[in-house]
Amino acid sequence: MSLADPDLRASPSGHRAGAAPILEARGLQAGYGEGLVLRGIDLAVRPGEAIGLMGRNGMGKTTLIRTLLGQLAARAGQVLVDGQDVTRSPTFRRAQRGIAVVPEGRGVFGSLTVIENLKLAARPAADGTTPWPLDRVLAIFPRLAQRAGNRGDQLSGGEQQMLAIGRALMTSPRLIILDEATEGLAPLVRDEIWRTIRTVREAGLACIVVDKTVGAVLSVVDRAEILVKGSLVWSGKPEALRADPELMHRHLGV
Ligand SMILES: Nc1ncnc2c1ncn2[C@@H]1O[C@H](COP(=O)(O)OP(=O)(O)O)[C@@H](O)[C@H]1O
Ligand SMILES: [Mg+2]
Secondary structure (H helix, E strand, C coil): CCCCCHHCCCEEEEEEEECCCCCCEEEEEEEEEEEEEEEEEEEEEEECCCCEEEECCCCCCHCCCCCCCCCCCCCCCEEEEEEECCCCHHHHHHHCEEEEEEEECCCCCCCCHHHHHHHHHCCCCCCCCCHHHHHHHHHHHHHHHHCCCCEHHHCCCHHHHHHHHHHHHCCCCCCEEEECCCCCCHHHHHHHHHHHHHHHHHCCCCEEEEEEEEEHHHHHCCEEEECCCEEEEEEECCCHHHHHHHHHHHHHHC
């Protein structure tokens, strides 16, 4: 292999396109009841890589995330973590291998305090390290530190979202999946969430970002993937997508 091989060059964000994927989908199909939603998805996320999973409402983004995590059964195809087939493994096994999710709707425990929510999620990585201990998470979310003793149901929407991201980090992930993390938040709070996503990126975590704010997604990811009716129809660099207004309009409505 030559060093000129494009697959071996590090990207600006430090991931190596030639590295083995953390998470991979091969010919993945899934749906609800009789209906098929995902029509054969091929996708790979490599260490340190950030992917923007784009597409209009109802195209299957959340369904893909749920199938990757094992919350929804695959009808056909495979999910692999570090090259190992986990298609039939339960969700917690995938989490143990370093896949964390910040779900649509956040999922914080309303009756527990901020600190209790964070501590409950805490888990070392498979190699025994704890890259995101409580003090580091509180340092990137000063608002959570201020609200440490407040219950989840006493937090604002933005604070709950920060807590959901903090909880995901406490699981020592290698890949973090954010599904509509800025949905319904005020502009200033959104900015704070995007700053955090950048911090997480700079720390070397891989991520999959789903968000309606197309411009913000394109500013943090290495690659965009466009989902239309359960099929990935376009994949490429954010610059290439930005340079094609017709494509953006047709598939993203912007
Ligand atoms: N729990 C469910 N039961 C039945 N159909 C669902 C369910 N969740 C989503 N769908 C359908 O699956 C399709 C994809 O939805 P979803 O994955 O939520 O899209 P997105 O996240 O891209 O907005 C839509 O047609 C939606 O109506
Ligand atoms: Mg969704």
